[in-house]
Amino acid sequence: MTLTFAANDSSGIAPDSALAETIQRHGVRIKFQRDEELYAQDDDVDRLFRVVRGVVRTTRVTADGRRQIGSFYYPGEIVGLETGRQHIFSAEALTDVEAQAVRRSAVCAFAGDVELDRAILDATRLELVRAQSHMLMLSLKNAREKVAAFLVSLVPSGPADTVEMAMSRQDIADYLGLTIETVSRMLGQLQDEALVEFPTTRRFRLPRRAALETLAA
Amino acid sequence: MTLTFAANDSSGIAPDSALAETIQRHGVRIKFQRDEELYAQDDDVDRLFRVVRGVVRTTRVTADGRRQIGSFYYPGEIVGLETGRQHIFSAEALTDVEAQAVRRSAVCAFAGDVELDRAILDATRLELVRAQSHMLMLSLKNAREKVAAFLVSLVPSGPADTVEMAMSRQDIADYLGLTIETVSRMLGQLQDEALVEFPTTRRFRLPRRAALETLAA
DNA sequence: CGGTTAATTGAACGCATTCAACACGAGTGG
């Protein structure tokens, strides 16, 4: 049974951009094991990655240990351009990951290519839209709405097939700004209302996606 | 008595970029009255603004009426590039505002200028850093920390002079993801601890900025 | 099988909200 990981299509923008193509052509293929870091917080920014297989999460930890997850990245998406000189987030392989990497300097070498410059700008804009959407979710939604919205974002709007979640409850909690207990409770609550079915803890189905979207606010 | 409005320097990046200069040279000067809109939510993106005088806030309102403030913009800063085709936020003049505007198409006309393309990219990156910083604040800080961080962000790190706040308590609340009552309580609490002094409701001083920074987390 | 980590469930607590009343300041008109 082949079961692809749930893809986050919350942005609604196709991940295959000119930048993705360029990385695809010039990138070096690298593999990361589960939990391995693509780059660390405070690392100098020097490489861009295009996810080929698996899922990547970006994480930041404050001085006093509080953790936040910036986003999850799926095949076709670009990781590594979220900041200035130094990385604010670290990037970690949630599953075994295959990626293509290009040095930022290499990308700059093509700077004459207007097409490419535009592509980097577009990718940065996409990143900004993600952040703004995340911002709204964090401040305006309650626990129930957050979890509902998260589930919806994991399932392509097409057929309501079973999807596999790459992330743990802790990852979800840190992404939504909740605790694992609250996440678990909300999932249970939604399951009681038959808005989601969990055959196993990491696999689910949305039998009434539209209804769930409604209460995701 | 001349008293300039508090400037948000939380980003730590100088607002005067190549983009700002270009707008300064080619921009059309426009004045907005207090509460007037520079552009509305869902408007097509067609103009970029450089604030010359006054303060601008970006706002978004959800279908069910919940309000969020994206950011406050001060003289020298760029407003209007926060999204794709259509604006997600509206931009409103918090005070009387003087701004310079350029049509986006006009900016694109200079596209051959690599310098300028880079400037737009940098400005977009700055916007992204703002959003990420805001994200962290919303999910990881409690009410006390939020308000402390907000006060600190309004005061240039230099001399602890009295500064004037352009925004209402409601604006602060919607920016921090709190209610006006909570904001008011936290301000009162910090004042009791002599970490801030309010001669009037819109004017304050930070006698112990470092101490406030510490508990802003 | 244990042994270990991840996830769920329950009960008590606490922080921020909600609802309500009150204070303050600015502007208007008697």
Next chain:
DNA sequence: CCACTCGTGTTGAATGCGTTCAATTAACCG
């Protein structure tokens, strides 16, 4: 000058949502 109003901000008391702490169950892997 005072009285009145309206918008804004503050303060108090009660409620509730999400957290915290603790115990139990489920999943994973040797």
